Amino acid sequence: MDGDTLYSIGELARRTGLTVKTIRFYSDRGIVAPTDRSPAGYRLYSIDAVARLDLVRTLRELGLDLPTIRKVVDRELSLPEVAAAHAEALAVQIRVLRLRRAVLTAVAERGSTPEETELMHRLAQLSEDERRRLIGDFLNAVFGGLAAPAFAGVMRSMTPELPDNPEAEQVQAWVELAEISLDPDFRARMRRMAEDQAAEQTRSDMMGPRRDIAAAVRDQAGSALTAGIDPASPQADPIVAAFTAHYAHLLGRPDDVELRRRLATRLESVNDPRRERYLQLLAVVNGWPAPESLGPVFDWSVRALRVRTQQ
DSSP states (O other): OGGGOOEEHHHHHHHHOOOHHHHHHHHHTTSSOOSEEOTTSOEEEOTHHHHHHHHHHHHHHTTOOHHHHHHHHTTSSOHHHHHHHHHHHHHHHHHHHHHHHHHHHHHHHHTOOHHHHHHHHHHHTOOHHHHHHHHHHHHHHHHTTOOOTHHHHHHHHTOOOOOSSOOHHHHHHHHHHHHHHTOHHHHHHHHHHHHHHHHHHHHHHHHSOOOOHHHHHHHHHHHHHHHTOOTTSGGGHHHHHHHHHHHHHHHTOOOSHHHHHHHHHHHHHHTOHHHHHHHHHHHHHHTOOOOOOOHHHHHHHHHHHHHTTOO
């Protein structure tokens, strides 16, 4: 019977698919000890050695070190406990590799300088608390001190939440988003935009609920864009009049050339491509659906306003 049969190291190699050299290596380290020796002094192994070698091979393929494997096969350590600890260590390694891959991919795609590469590497390695502080500083620079109640929700909706095990694309998006948020000019533009919106919101609250001007323009100009109406054509006149009247009502001012110029400037600010890029990257980081691009709508509106305010 197999249980009573002893195998030479060569026979054991044929049964397990391992090389004689490998089995001798494990045997010398006491991981798979021989059961007996032949009269000539050759090692002999029982059928239990086959099962032990199969387990050793599996654990080695999973990356466990030999001292740990010996303790597992000798039942000095619980295999589930070892597996859990090893899985946790691998998770950390995987996260590090994803970060490195994301940075290297960004460097390759963007042709980054050594200085930009160093910054991307630092941003990718920030802890969760450090990421929150960075974004918190950005959002405070944009919205801090402004009284509009709606901004609390806006700040939450603009906060990236990188998952514990992000995909490479999410890490890459986070790095670019962080870079944008550190841009002083972008912060200043976003602050002016927030101040304009806060002033409009204050006036709107006094008159009762009103849509902000960006939403009003989006609705009106979006329909015109879909219909293929030229912003410089007479067909665009009633559409422009509708959203400029809304803006005049928000500000409590007459709908004149000066107001339309002011609105064009306001929409150009809202239409900053960095703002749209921030929102696109935010969606990637948070795993949200990609936002609709409003650039064409605001481009149409600004052109329509500029055409009608030329001297």
